[in-house]
Amino acid sequence: MIVYLHGFRSSPQSFKARLLNQRLHALGRGAxxxxxxxxxxxxxxxxxxxxxxxxxxxxxxxxxGSSLGGYYATWLAEQTGCRAVLLNPAVSPPGDLEKYVGITTGWHDGQPFEFKREYIAELQALAVQHISQPERYFLVAATGDEVLDWCDMTRHYAGARQLVIQGSDHGLSGFADQIDAVLAFCDGAEPLA
Structure with a gap:
């Protein structure tokens, strides 16, 4: 099973989520x-x-996990022992998202939603200071990410498999070029320790 966790203000309609869905359906693995x-x-x-x-x-x-979804995926992977692929993941979202407390809107539907102050404490409770088994993680980070610092990502996931893309952007607009490597990792092409 592959579970995609979208980022803050995003949705299952994100470019990367739709691309993965299409690719897995084309491979007969949509279920x-x-x-x-x-x-x-x-x-x-x-x-x-x-x-x-x-x-x-x-x-x-x-x-x-993409962006905030990467933060969630990291905590969940530490709890379950599963693999995680992190796509331009948020490393310290409690500070990054403080400015969004209040009403904001979703990227894909434009619908308003409330990001409550207590959510900052919920984020803090999910912090993973150090990943326990780097071999279970695959980081894809873009140096052109305009939202998050790719250097923070590479430091946080030290020892993990890392693909650093020169340029690109926070949304990984060239994700189609990385999808085969991502799916190979998902399929266990690199065995767990």
Whole structure:
């Protein structure tokens, strides 16, 4: 099973989520892919994903997280022992998202939603200071990310497999070029320790 966790203000309609969905369906593996709409509450998002992956063997599960979804995927991977692919992941979102407390809108539907002050504490509770088994992680980071610092990402995921893309952007507009490497990792082309 592959579960894609979108970023803040994003949705299952994101470019990368749709591309993964299309590719896995083309490979006859669409039934193995989930991309839930995550609620604004970090605790709610974690609870939703935990309900979706309950009973899954860590060896048969990969989380793919983009931006804030990468932060969630890291915490969940530490809890479950599964693989995680991080696409321009947020490393310290409690500070980054403070400015969004209040009403904001979704990228794809323009619908307003509230990002409550208590969500900052929920984010802090999900902090992973050091990943325990770097071989279970694959970082894809773009030096041209206009939102998050790719250097923070490479430091945080030290020892993990890393693909640093020169240029690009936060949304990884060239993600089609990395999708085969991502799926190979998801499929266990690199065995867990």
């Amino acid at each position: 193995d892919y989930l991309c839930p709409q995550l609620p604004a509450s970090p605790a709610g998002a974690i609870a939703l994903v935990q309900s979706l992956i309950a009973g899954q063997s860590p060896q048969q599960l990969t989380l793919i």
